[in-house]
Amino acid sequence: MRSLKNGLFLLAFFLVSSLVSAQTSKIISGSTKFSVKFIMGTCNGTFAAPTGTAVFNEKNPENASFDIKIAANTFDTKSNTRDKDMKSDKYFYVEKYPNIHFKSSKVEKRGAKYQATGTLSIRDVSKTVTLPFEAKKNADGSYLLASTFEVNRLDYKIGEKDWKLKDIVTVNLEATIK
Template sequence: MKRILLAAVLAFAVAGAASAAPLTYKIDANHTDVIAGWSHFGFSNPVAHFGQVDGSITYDPAKPSASSVEVTIPLAGLNSHVPAFDEHLRSADFFDAEKYPNITFKSTKVEAAGEKKLKVTGDLTVHGVTKSVVLDVTINKVGEQPMAKRAAAGFDASTTIKRSEFGVGKYVPNVSDEVTIHITTEAIVPKAEASDAKA
């Protein structure tokens, strides 16, 4: 009887370890938004949205330090809802999108930071300049996405950067140097990986 109980406990432990294994999710651009906000002469606080986000997130709930994220944000997806302003932001005055068409982020460290919280440190590259930034991340939900019928994970994240440090400092300080960034993202395990996991 003891052997049977021991075998059952071991089987349960193995199954639990397997279910907690890290998964790699592909970012769903349709449910991902990167929002940058700043102060305009102190009168208003405009925002710009960055869509068409591409990348992957590997998340290990049992060992957050084994998690990682790598993201590409094309400036083609920039949208402030003012077309003329979008073109100005893409111009050489700011992002110089013709020369530097993408913003990228690649994590270098992931740490647990409390219940459903993470701190993600990584290299942010904007305008050809790379700086280390820290994202404060909230884990929204991890589970099966009911429409896709596959494993999914959702996160919100925020940070503040100084745009002048990335060579995008035109009109500072009248237009604020500090830019707040808020990210909301949903990511889903690709079909092939989902099939492998079931197998």
């Protein structure tokens, strides 16, 4: 009888532990930076911090999931003319497609890092991508997630082929989740 009680207690403990570790978190802060080379050098810019939800625990990465949005109309390179052009239907078309969206379908640990595979949607194009990321647990229990990846802007109809502007954009995304 005692072993049955102990077994039930352990089962209940593990169930509660797994529910707590799989708790959905919100993005509480972050940043989205990008760079792209062009004829005059490198254009650096930002978008507003990502928003959305995440489920993440480094002990169970296979149970992780991310649903992240970035407001496309927050595109900022400190050049009003360029920023206005980039928000037009020629590039991001923010009136019709207000968000850049990533929703994961699988998360895996790869050595000391992780990778999230899912759908990246920009404008009216959605593609399956794998984004590498690092996770650091903070003292308050939150996680800092950081990813650097490249996107071919032409794959998502962001402008057209142009000898003055390179196709590959490097994105640095950080999010603190809690």
